Amino acid sequence: MTLARTPSQTVGPFFGIALPWPDGPYVVPDGTPGAIWIRGRVLDGRGDPVPDAVVETWHADPDGRFDHPDDPRGPAPGSRGFGRSPTAADGSYAILTLKPGPVPGPGGSTQAPHVDVSVFARGLLNRVVTRIYFPEDRAERAADPVLAGVTDPEARATLVAERTDDGYRFDIRLQGDRETVFFDI
Amino acid sequence: MAGYRRDDAPVDPPYRYPDYVSTRFRAPSRPPIVLPHTLTEVTGPLLGEGRVGELDHDLTRQHANEPQGQRIVVHGRVLDADERPVPRTLVEVWQANAGGRYAHDGDRHPAPLDPNFTGLGRCLTDDWGSYRFITIRPGAYPWSNHDNAWRPAHIHFSLFGRSFTQRLVTQMYFPADPLFAQDPIFNSIPDASARERLVSRFDLSETVPDRALAFRFDIVLRGRDATPMEEP
Numbered sequence: 460m461t462l463a464r465t466p467s468q469t470v471g472p473f474f475g476i477a478l479p480w481p482d483g484p485y486v487v488p489d490g491t492p493g494a495i496w497i498r499g500r501v502l503d504g505r506g507d508p509v510p511d512a513v514v515e516t517w518h519a520d521p522d523g524r525f526d527h528p529d530d531p532r533g534p535a536p537g538s539r540g541f542g543r544s545p546t547a548a549d550g551s552y553a554i555l556t557l558k559p560g561p562v563p564g565p566g567g568s569t570q571a572p573h574v575d576v577s578v579f580a581r582g583l584l585n586r587v588v589t590r591i592y593f594p595e596d597r598a599e600r601a602a603d604p605v606l607a608g609v610t611d612p613e614a615r616a617t618l619v620a621e622r623t624d625d626g627y628r629f630d631i632r633l634q635g636d637r638e639t640v641f642f643d644i
Numbered sequence: 645m646a647g648y649r650r651d652d653a654p655v656d657p658p659y660r661y662p663d664y665v666s667t668r669f670r671a672p673s674r675p676p677i678v679l680p681h682t683l684t685e686v687t688g689p690l691l692g693e694g695r696v697g698e699l700d701h702d703l704t705r706q707h708a709n710e711p712q713g714q715r716i717v718v719h720g721r722v723l724d725a726d727e728r729p730v731p732r733t734l735v736e737v738w739q740a741n742a743g744g745r746y747a748h749d750g751d752r753h754p755a756p757l758d759p760n761f762t763g764l765g766r767c768l769t770d771d772w773g774s775y776r777f778i779t780i781r782p783g784a785y786p787w788s789n790h791d792n793a794w795r796p797a798h799i800h801f802s803l804f805g806r807s808f809t810q811r812l813v814t815q816m817y818f819p820a821d822p823l824f825a826q827d828p829i830f831n832s833i834p835d836a837s838a839r840e841r842l843v844s845r846f847d848l849s850e851t852v853p854d855r856a857l858a859f860r861f862d863i864v865l866r867g868r869d870a871t872p873m874e875e876p
Contacts, residue, residue, distance in 0.1 A: 461725050462864045465841055466833045467656040468815040469664075471800060473746040477738035477764045478802060480695075504669035511750070517688060517808050527687035529807070541689035564682050575684050575808055582666030584657035584832050586813065588679070608677055633670050641672050642679035644809050 467586070470579035472511045475545060479513070483543035486516070486556035493521075495558055495626035497591065500550040501578060504634030508550025512580035514631070516542040516554050516591075518573065523560035558593065564604040571599035571606070578631055587641045591629045592619045614640045646868040647681030648809040649725065657832035664828040665789050681809060681869075688807040692734040692768045700766040703739075703779035711761035713742025713780030715856035718816070718844070721773045722803060725867030729773025730810075736802040737765040737777060744783030744797075753785050778856065784823055796823035796830060803863060810865040817843045818859065 470478075487494050497516070501509040517540055519525055524535035542554035556574075564570040574591040592600055600606055600619070609615045617639045620627035632639050659671035679685065699705050704715060718737075722730040740746045740763060743755035747762050765777045784797045798815040805811065817830065821843075824830050833839045841864070850858035 460727060461867060462723060462727055463838065463841060464651065464655050464725055464866060465812060465814055465864045466838045467812060468800075468833075468842065469666075469829060470802075470813045471815075472750055473740075473748040474738060474800065474802075475750075476746060476748050476762060477736050477766075477800070504673070507669075509670065515811075517684065519684065525683065525687040527690060527806075529686050530683060539689065540687075541691065562683050565680060570682060570684070573684065577808075577811060579813055580670060582664070582668075582670035584659060584661060584664065584667065584829070586811070587659070587672060588676070590679075605679060605682070608680075614674075634673050638672060638674055641674075641676045643676035644679045644681070644685055 467584065469581060469584050470513065472581040474513060474579070478543065479545045480543060484554050486539055486542040486554060489555065491555075491557065493557055494555050496623075497554045497556065497574070497620065497627050497629055498623070499552060499629040499631060501546050501552065501580070501631045502550060502633065506636070508546070508548070509580055509633065510546055510548045510550055512546045512550070512552075512578055514544050514546065514552040514554070515577045515579070516556070517575045518556070519559040519562045521557050521560050523562045561599060566604070568604045569599070569602065571596045571603040573603075573605070576631070578633075583633075587633065588644050589631065589639050589641050590618055591627070593627065594619055594622055609640055613637075646870070647686060648807060648866045649869045654834050655838050657834070661828060661832040663790075664832055685808045688810065689804060690732075690806065691804060692732060695734060696766045696768055701777050703761065703763065703765050703777065705778075706762055707760040709760045711741065711758050711780050713761075715778065716781050717776065717778055717850050717852065717856050717858040718799065718861060719774065719776040719847075719850055719858065720860050720862040722769050722775065722805075722863045722865065723773055724805070724810070724865050729769070729771075730805055730865060731769055731771045731773055733769050733806065734804050735767050735769060735775050737799050739763045739779065739782040739799040740785055742780050742783050744785030755783070755785065781818070781857075789828060793826065794823050796821040796827050801863065803865065805865040812863070812865060814863075815842060816861045819843055819846055
């Protein structure tokens with residue numbers, strides 16, 4: 460017997476009373492050695508900032524492991540792995556974390572270091588899901604089984620962050636020019 | 645280890661739904677690419693312990709006095725599609741007050757704010773996947789989507805489940821709301837029976853005599869795929 464799934468609805472414009480946590484953007488505490496800021500903006504189809512979105516991130520620890528019982532190598536305790544940042548008036552979000560390591564993929568493959576991202580916003584009836592990859596991992600990205608499914612090079616480029624002084628920049632374009640690749644999960 | 649099952653027919657709304665005007669410049673124009681479920685997607689944040697305060701489940705006791713409005717219990721179970729309970733998972737809710745106003749700076753609806761109501765709740769499901777909030781029934785409110793547009797009364801729900809794939813943000817509605825017919829957000833769900841799954845049931849058995857009415861809202865997250873994903 461299977462049950463029918465509950466459908467999604469938009470997060471709406473007023474999630475700010477509930478979803479932002481003071482420590483939401485801090486996957487690791489401020490001052491953690493080696494921590495990086497992943498910063499970016501969420502933009503709409505006109506190139507305007509989306510000031511009422513919430514960006515959530517989920518990724519492996521620097522060893523490529525998860526603090527989760529379904530990691531076949533056993534849970535890696537102490538790694539929260541989860542970040543949550545509402546966007547500001549200029550559409551910007553920011554997450555402080557440690558860069559993930561490579562993660563095992565299907566068929567004995569290795570996934571390049573990546574961050575799974577969900578974006579919720581007014582006007583999004585369901586979350587959009589994308590992935591952040593890192594610019595320095597050129598060889599790892601070439602062998603990544605998920606990126607292999609994104610055949611258009613311009614589209615693939617939307618999944619790669621840019622290096623900045625304190626970490627990386629990753630803009631999310633919901634629609635139109637240089638539209639970010641989104642995934643059906 | 646198995647991935648998570650995909651829907652046979654659409655359950656969620658489409659991104660682009662012209663009747664909901666805000667989708668116009670925010671809906672992606674290209675179809676999403678199917679992402680195989682890897683370790684990153686079958687794991688997810690197991691949050692909760694330490695994130696829930698003692699009175700977070702009771703939205704009527706978070707201020708000096710009680711809020712205005714009809715007291716209600718909102719309860720139910722969080723299950724996966726294979727009827728397995730989802731235990732110890734974080735449930736976050738938020739809602740308007742009895743007059744249909746959110747305690748949010750962006751809400752311009754000229755209904756009174758209630759100094760005794762924030763409209764934020766959190767709890768963890770128990771070992772059987774059950775959750776329970778005490779709150780007041782939210783009011784309907786006007787919005788600018790179309791001429792004389794009103795949102796049906798609703799409570800926002802955010803759930804994590806146990807994997808990135810199970811993450812769900814949705815809205816719970818109340819039975820037989822006459823505003824359903826003109827609401828594009830509710831009607832964006834293509835299938836009528838799927839829309840009905842967002843409508844809570846009046847639940848006499850959970851009412852608190854002389855105190856509160858009760859509504860039941862069960863939530864079903866994605867189930868596991870029968871086919872194991874390839875081991876890393």
